[in-house]
Amino acid sequence: MTYEVKITKTNHSTISTVDFNNIPFGQVFTDHILVCDYTNGEWGQPEIIPFGNLSLHPATSALHYGQTIFEGMKAYKTSDGRTVIFRPDRNFARFNHSADRMCMPNIPKEIFIDGLKSLIDLDKEWVPNIHGSSLYIRPFMFGTDGAVGVRPSDNYKFVIICSPVNSYYPEPIKVIFETHYSRAAFGGTGEAKNGGNYGAAMLPTKLVQDKGFKQVLWTDSKEHRYVEESGTMNVFFVIEDVILTPDLSGRILHGVTRESAIQLLKEAGFIVEERPIEVSEIVTALKEGKVSEAFGCGTAATIAHISHIGHDADVYELPPVEGRKYSTFITDNLDAIKTGKLPDIHHWLETI
Ligand SMILES: *Cc1c(COP(=O)(O)O)cnc(C)c1O
Numbered sequence: 001m002t003y004e005v006k007i008t009k010t011n012h013s014t015i016s017t018v019d020f021n022n023i024p025f026g027q028v029f030t031d032h033i034l035v036c037d038y039t040n041g042e043w044g045q046p047e048i049i050p051f052g053n054l055s056l057h058p059a060t061s062a063l064h065y066g067q068t069i070f071e072g073m074k075a076y077k078t079s080d081g082r083t084v085i086f087r088p089d090r091n092f093a094r095f096n097h098s099a100d101r102m103c104m105p106n107i108p109k110e111i112f113i114d115g116l117k118s119l120i121d122l123d124k125e126w127v128p129n130i131h132g133s134s135l136y137i138r139p140f141m142f143g144t145d146g147a148v149g150v151r152p153s154d155n156y157k158f159v160i161i162c163s164p165v166n167s168y169y170p171e172p173i174k175v176i177f178e179t180h181y182s183r184a185a186f187g188g189t190g191e192a193k194n195g196g197n198y199g200a201a202m203l204p205t206k207l208v209q210d211k212g213f214k215q216v217l218w219t220d221s222k223e224h225r226y227v228e229e230s231g232t233m234n235v236f237f238v239i240e241d242v243i244l245t246p247d248l249s250g251r252i253l254h255g256v257t258r259e260s261a262i263q264l265l266k267e268a269g270f271i272v273e274e275r276p277i278e279v280s281e282i283v284t285a286l287k288e289g290k291v292s293e294a295f296g297c298g299t300a301a302t303i304a305h306i307s308h309i310g311h312d313a314d315v316y317e318l319p320p321v322e323g324r325k326y327s328t329f330i331t332d333n334l335d336a337i338k339t340g341k342l343p344d345i346h347h348w349l350e351t352i
Contacts (some may be wrong), residue, residue: 003046003110005034005118010050016172020128026136030123030162034115037144038105038156046115046158048122054159057146061153067143068195069098071331072299073256074118074129075135075352076163078340083124084349085137086338088113090256093137097254098192103152104141111158112139113350119160121352131339132167136300168301172321173214174298175230176310177279178204182221183228183251190228190251196231205231213310215296219279227277233296233304234258237277238326239285240292247274257297259328260348268324279311286316293324303331 010031018028029051036046037116058123062068071091076084092113096106115136118126127135139160181204184190189197201216208216217235218228227246229235234255238243243265248254285291286309294306305321323326336342337350 001108003043003044003108003114005046005048007048007116007118007122009122009169012050015125015207018164020130020133020164023133023167023261025168028163030135030164030301032119032123033162034113034119034158036115036158038113038158039154043105043108043111043158046111048115048119051161054157057144059146059148059321060143061145061147062142062195064094064148065143065150066194066196067102067104067153067156068140069095069102069104070138070140072193072195072300073137074165074338075137076338077127077129078349080337080340082340083120083127083352084338084340085103085116085120085352087256087260087348088116088350090112090259091139092257093114093314093343094193094254097139098194101142101189101192102194104143104156107141107158117350117352118276119162123162124352126162126164128164128166130166134165134338135167136163138163148173168290170301170304172305172307173296174212174308174310175215175217175263175294175306176208176211176213176313176315177224177227177312178208178216178218179224179312180204181216183216183218185221186251188221188251191253193253201231206296208310213308217309220249225278225280227279227282228252230296231298231302236261236295236297236327237282237285238293238324239282239290239292243270243272243326244277245272245274246277248278254319255298257299257302257334260334261297264330264333265326265344268329270329282309283311283316292317292319293327294318295327297330302334 145153
C-alpha cells in the first residue's frame, strides 16, 4: 500500500492573532490537522485539513470503553534556521506498542512519520523561533465504532494536532510518595500511553495538590515499596554521585527523555543505575542528607527539578537547584542538541 497525503489548505490562517511570547500551554493550535481513518481492516489515505471540530457518533466506542492512545513530541528551530523533530522514530515505536496493548491496529510509518513531516512542513511558520519555545505535536488514535457493547472497535481515527508552546520554567516541584492509590498495576497498562491511565491519576493527584504538593511519586501497586514515576515524567534521584532511576518494569512509560538522558549521562562517564528502587532507600538517604538531586524527566519540561519530597507526615527539602550537576548537564546537552548547537552525533534530529 502506498500512502499519499492529500492537503487542503485553510483560507483563514490564525497565526497573526497569536502572541508567540505569551502562549497558554496547550490552548493554541496551528492551522491544520492530519486525519486518517481505519475501516474494513485497513488504513485509508491520510489527509491534512484545516483545523476544526471532529464530528462523532454519540456511541463512539472510545468514549465509553477507553480505546484511546496518544503521543507527545516536539519540533524545534535550530540556530541555523532548520526545523527539526526530536527522535520521532521513538514516539512512532511507542505509539504502536501502546496500540498493541489496547488491542488497536498498528499504524504504518508512512502515515505516522511522513504524515507528521508533511503537517509540520505546511505549518512550519508555527514552530517558534524563540529560545526555549517549541511546537508540541500530539498524535492520537481512538476507536470510532458507533455501537454500545464492550469489544475492540472495528474502526479507528488517527489524528495529529500541533500546539506552539513557550519554555516551561516551572518552579522546582514538591512531590510526595503515594502509598494508597496506584497508577499502574502489575500486568496493567502502565507502559502504554492510553487515556485511562491519566484519568485514573487525577483524583490522587488532586488530593496531594490540596495538601500543597504538585505531583505524586507513584509506588508499586502490590506493596507500595518501589518507586515508579511522577505525573507524566520518569523520575531520577542522585545519591552520592550515583544516578538512580527505576528500571522498565512494564508499569512505567518508556520515556524518550529518560532514554536520551541515560545515554548522555553514560557517555559522559557518569554512573547510572536502572533498577528497582525502594522507597525506604530514598527515605533513608533523604534523612542522611545524601540525596543531592531529584528530578522528573519528560518531553513537556525536559527536566522538572524536585525541591521537596514528602513521605507520610515528613517532608524533606533537597539542596538548591543551582548546584545540581547532573540535571543541569542533561538540560544543557539536550537543549544544545535540539537547537543544533552541539553536533547531532546520535542522529536524534529529523529535519523537515
Ligand atoms: C509521556 C510520559 C512520560 C515521558 O515520556 P517522554 O517520551 O520523555 O515525553 C513519562 N511518564 C508518563 C506517564 C508519560 O505519559
